[in-house]
Amino acid sequence: MADGDSENRVTIRTVAADAGVSVAAVSKVMRNAYGVSEALRLRVEASIEKLGYRPSIAARGMRGQTFTLGVLLVDIDNPFLPSVYHGIEEVTETKGYKLMVGVGKAHERREAQLIEQMIDNRMDGLIMVASHIPGPVMDRYARQIPTVVVGHHEPLAESFDTVNSDDRTGAQMAVRALYAKGHRDIAMLAMEWDPRYEADVSPQREQGYLAVMKELGLADRARVLRVLQSDQPREDRLRAYLTAPDRPRAIFCWSDLDAVPLRNIAWQLGIRVPEDLALVGYDNNPVASLPLIDLASIDQDGHRMGRVAAEALLTRIGGRSVAEHILIEPRLIPRRSL
Amino acid sequence: MADGDSENRVTIRTVAADAGVSVAAVSKVMRNAYGVSEALRLRVEASIEKLGYRPSIAARGMRGQTFTLGVLLVDIDNPFLPSVYHGIEEVTETKGYKLMVGVGKAHERREAQLIEQMIDNRMDGLIMVASHIPGPVMDRYARQIPTVVVGHHEPLAESFDTVNSDDRTGAQMAVRALYAKGHRDIAMLAMEWDPRYEADVSPQREQGYLAVMKELGLADRARVLRVLQSDQPREDRLRAYLTAPDRPRAIFCWSDLDAVPLRNIAWQLGIRVPEDLALVGYDNNPVASLPLIDLASIDQDGHRMGRVAAEALLTRIGGRSVAEHILIEPRLIPRRSL
DNA sequence: ATGAAAGCGCTAACAC
DNA sequence: GTGTTAGCGCTTTCAT
Numbered sequence: 207m208a209d210g211d212s213e214n215r216v217t218i219r220t221v222a223a224d225a226g227v228s229v230a231a232v233s234k235v236m237r238n239a240y241g242v243s244e245a246l247r248l249r250v251e252a253s254i255e256k257l258g259y260r261p262s263i264a265a266r267g268m269r270g271q272t273f274t275l276g277v278l279l280v281d282i283d284n285p286f287l288p289s290v291y292h293g294i295e296e297v298t299e300t301k302g303y304k305l306m307v308g309v310g311k312a313h314e315r316r317e318a319q320l321i322e323q324m325i326d327n328r329m330d331g332l333i334m335v336a337s338h339i340p341g342p343v344m345d346r347y348a349r350q351i352p353t354v355v356v357g358h359h360e361p362l363a364e365s366f367d368t369v370n371s372d373d374r375t376g377a378q379m380a381v382r383a384l385y386a387k388g389h390r391d392i393a394m395l396a397m398e399w400d401p402r403y404e405a406d407v408s409p410q411r412e413q414g415y416l417a418v419m420k421e422l423g424l425a426d427r428a429r430v431l432r433v434l435q436s437d438q439p440r441e442d443r444l445r446a447y448l449t450a451p452d453r454p455r456a457i458f459c460w461s462d463l464d465a466v467p468l469r470n471i472a473w474q475l476g477i478r479v480p481e482d483l484a485l486v487g488y489d490n491n492p493v494a495s496l497p498l499i500d501l502a503s504i505d506q507d508g509h510r511m512g513r514v515a516a517e518a519l520l521t522r523i524g525g526r527s528v529a530e531h532i533l534i535e536p537r538l539i540p541r542r543s544l
Numbered sequence: 545m546a547d548g549d550s551e552n553r554v555t556i557r558t559v560a561a562d563a564g565v566s567v568a569a570v571s572k573v574m575r576n577a578y579g580v581s582e583a584l585r586l587r588v589e590a591s592i593e594k595l596g597y598r599p600s601i602a603a604r605g606m607r608g609q610t611f612t613l614g615v616l617l618v619d620i621d622n623p624f625l626p627s628v629y630h631g632i633e634e635v636t637e638t639k640g641y642k643l644m645v646g647v648g649k650a651h652e653r654r655e656a657q658l659i660e661q662m663i664d665n666r667m668d669g670l671i672m673v674a675s676h677i678p679g680p681v682m683d684r685y686a687r688q689i690p691t692v693v694v695g696h697h698e699p700l701a702e703s704f705d706t707v708n709s710d711d712r713t714g715a716q717m718a719v720r721a722l723y724a725k726g727h728r729d730i731a732m733l734a735m736e737w738d739p740r741y742e743a744d745v746s747p748q749r750e751q752g753y754l755a756v757m758k759e760l761g762l763a764d765r766a767r768v769l770r771v772l773q774s775d776q777p778r779e780d781r782l783r784a785y786l787t788a789p790d791r792p793r794a795i796f797c798w799s800d801l802d803a804v805p806l807r808n809i810a811w812q813l814g815i816r817v818p819e820d821l822a823l824v825g826y827d828n829n830p831v832a833s834l835p836l837i838d839l840a841s842i843d844q845d846g847h848r849m850g851r852v853a854a855e856a857l858l859t860r861i862g863g864r865s866v867a868e869h870i871l872i873e874p875r876l877i878p879r880r881s882l
Numbered sequence: 883a884t885g886a887a888a889g890c891g892c893t894a895a896c897a898c
Numbered sequence: 899g900t901g902t903t904a905g906c907g908c909t910t911t912c913a914t
Contacts, residue, residue: 217907228885233909241883263664264610265907267602268890274661282629282645283830288620291647304661307620307645309629323612323642326601327665470835492621497808498836555891566901571893579899603891606906886913897902 293512377414605666631850715752
């Protein structure tokens with residue numbers, strides 16, 4: 207073992223001794239609990255300050271709240287996610303909660319471990335961002351810890367809340383924008399489809415795409431190009447789509463995660479955007495807005511999603527038990543690629 | 545309070561009862577400790593499986609190890625950091641450690657809170673990535689928890705290890721590459737300088753820049769442009785540098801974080817890269833390698849830094865007490881901007 | 883208003 | 899090889 211703090215750690219007992227009161231009194235002061243006189247409180251606070259005392263979260267977790275919330279991010283590479291994180295932080299911070307992040311690597315089993323870890327760490331609540339965990343499994347966990355899910359459609363869930371971009375509407379906005387520019391052969395680039403993951407955002411956007419194509423009388427021209435989870439990296443497949451003889455002239459892409467590379471590959475191939483290929487992505491991530499990329503995208507306002515999710519979590523921790531399912535209106539950010 | 549697990553949580557006692565053994569026996573099985581017969585182990589493992597038992601990390605942290613490590617990231621927006629994280633994860637994962645991430649927002653006080661939080665959560669060790677915390681303060685914390693610092697030069701520290709890109713050499717590579725292309729007026733874009741933060745990477749790269757300019761006999765042509773922490777966003781200042789009458793023809797930029805926007809602003813202004821302005825960044829982040837950006841950069845191999853840092857942390861947790869200060873050789877990734 | 887004391891779930895001596 | 903037990907630092911009744 208490395209040399210630790212074992213020697214002379216300041217505990218609640220140290221403080222109690224120093225202030226000449228009981229440990230219970232110190233505990234009460236810490237938690238602003240009932241039944242402490244002003245004089246006692248002052249004395250205790252002075253000792254805390256003087257000794258630089260900090261309560262052990264671990265010990266606290268064995269009886270009461272830890273004031274720590276877990277944030278589970280599907281992965282750490284997606285440049286859209288920081289905005290969600292910042293939104294969450296903005297509201298939890300003012301309420302005195304700390305945040306702890308876990309990174310799921312878009313892997314179901316891995317995410318489950320992370321959830322368990324957070325439960326085992328006695329966190330007070332959990333926000334799962336773009337999790338891949340299927341509803342029934344989520345439900346089991348959510349019974350153990352107050353949970354809000356972001357970017358995963360589970361409108362009937364009762365044990366947890368959800369916050370989502372209205373992904374179907376977002377898809378419609380994108381397609382209609384391309385339509386307005388005169389396009390009729392509008393393809394969609396989507397993630398591979400697995401019935402287990404229907405609640406994920408890509409299938410939702412795909413359903414929105416198919417619906418609006420039908421509305422526009424283009425049902426028979428709808429065409430979904432797929433990228434697979436296992437395509438690592440994706441470049442080859444994207445390039446294949448763009449070099450095919452019947453390559454599309456307009457693409458709505460499920461995420462900027464793929465739309466940005468697509469736009470770059472098009473450029474490499476000498477395909478002009480938007481003249482030869484119009485492109486609309488989703489997420490409006492920071493890369494999309496770089497002038498050299500200039501990618502039109504559907505903004506789902508991650509910052510707001512984060513804020514709303516955090517607020518929901520706090521009321522749930524506060525005792526609410528009826529689920530809330532919140533949809534946030536997306537908006538189109540028109541840029542040169544459109 | 546939300547409905548919790550309070551009812552019928554499976555604890556070590558539940559398992560012990562179910563298996564008909566003592567809690568100590570269960571604990572030993574959990575930790576693969578000495579002195580358990582094969583028969584007993586099997587019986588206990590069966591009960592654990594059957595009951596779905598998971599040990600409470602909080603409770604465990606009060607006596608032994610938590611097998612959880614903290615990773616403190618300076619911020620969550622820098623696209624270079626995920627590579628470091630993945631490197632860390634790659635080695636800790638195989639050793640059975642879990643990772644927990646804290647986000648510092650590049651704010652010293654905030655980072656200090658996060659460290660305390662991780663100590664209070666009884667994590668077994670800490671990796672701080674690009675922290676802004678000054679050496680003496682770090683030292684105080686490092687005495688309480690095994691610590692490795694990445695991207696922060698503190699070669700004399702004894703209480704913690706450091707892993708860094710050889711930032712001076714990296715700067716030299718960048719400048720020499722520009723020199724080889726015929727440039728003589730080579731400016732550097734650096735972070736504002738504060739003596740408290742001399743250990744951060746930007747000042748180190750700046751010193752490397754000044755040193756090599758001198759070596760090349762260009763000392764009097766050295767010129768450092770500065771961006772401030774408070775420039776939020778940075779665009780205005782960068783634009784000002786590029787529109788000034790004496791704007792530089794070659795820039796070595798302390799990080800792709802600023803080099804990418806710089807390259808974009810240049811394009812907006814009609815300044816051709818590299819013909820009118822040659823550019824070399826640092827970090828080789830994923831955006832730099834996009835074909836439309838095509839930014840030359842110094843690769844500091846974040847993945848390797850992460851791996852090395854994690855390995856150092858594990859040996860330190862294992863008992864090593866003499867500090868290691870590891871420098872990783874950077875390399876130039878030549879791209880079109882050069 | 884204050885304090886004594888009983889846990890929370892676990893680990894690690896130590897006894898058997 | 900196995901079990902008993904004393905804490906770890908805190909919260910929370912319940913007396914006083």
